[in-house]
Amino acid sequence: MHSLYCSHPVLVCFDNEGDDVAYNEAQQKRFNAALAEEKRKHRTQLTNTERQLAEISESKNLTEQELAEARQHLRVREENDRRESAKFKKEAAEQKKRADEIEARHNDAKITYALHDAAVAEDAYSPSILAQYLRGRTAMDDVGNIVVDLPGTDAEGKETVERLPPLDAVKKMKAQPDRFGGLFKDFVASKAALPTNKSGKVSVTSISTDEFMHLWKTNRSKLDL
Incomplete structure (x- = not known):
């Protein structure tokens, strides 16, 4: 048998x-x-x-x-x-x-791939970090769909949990830069930008020597000399 x-x-x-x-x-x-x-x-x-x-x-x-x-x-x-x-x-x-x-093991791998793919699709700064952040909030429902329990707040400021597919969850996270911005490239890039003055140029007194040398070699006209 x-x-x-x-x-x-x-x-x-x-x-x-x-x-x-x-x-x-x-x-x-x-x-x-x-x-x-x-x-x-x-x-x-x-x-x-x-x-x-x-x-x-x-x-x-x-x-x-x-x-x-x-x-x-x-x-x-x-x-x-x-x-x-x-x-x-x-x-x-x-x-x-x-x-x-x-x-x-199969479900865990399937969930990890789904989270990673969603992170890549929405330009996560580090797809693996975002996937790891969501892993503990992600599971498979009774019919085999992958769902993320995404934390949030309602209009009254009360904490909520919304159950969403991975891609929808990551999109919603990206739309909340005040809460999840550090996980996405656009937000990180904007925060990493060097400070500029009213003329739109970078003041040499507000940056480090390494930052000055980098701009001097790559975009000298950006410096307020």
């Missing part, structure tokens, strides 16, 4: 060690049917064993030694059946655990 198992919402199974294979609904049904059949067989075997023990006890044609040997034989069979059933259940539980671990 093939070892089949399932885990929602992403279904996987193992055919060979280390091989991740898509696990579809039909395979899930076959596994459930196999498990139910195994339980049914075990119950039937126990019932038959009890009946046979009762018949042996009522038999008038066997010696005491033969009766004892027959009872011992049936008890051994019963114990073997129980061990096989326990082994099957243990294997199924181990496979389910492995499937859950694969699912968790």
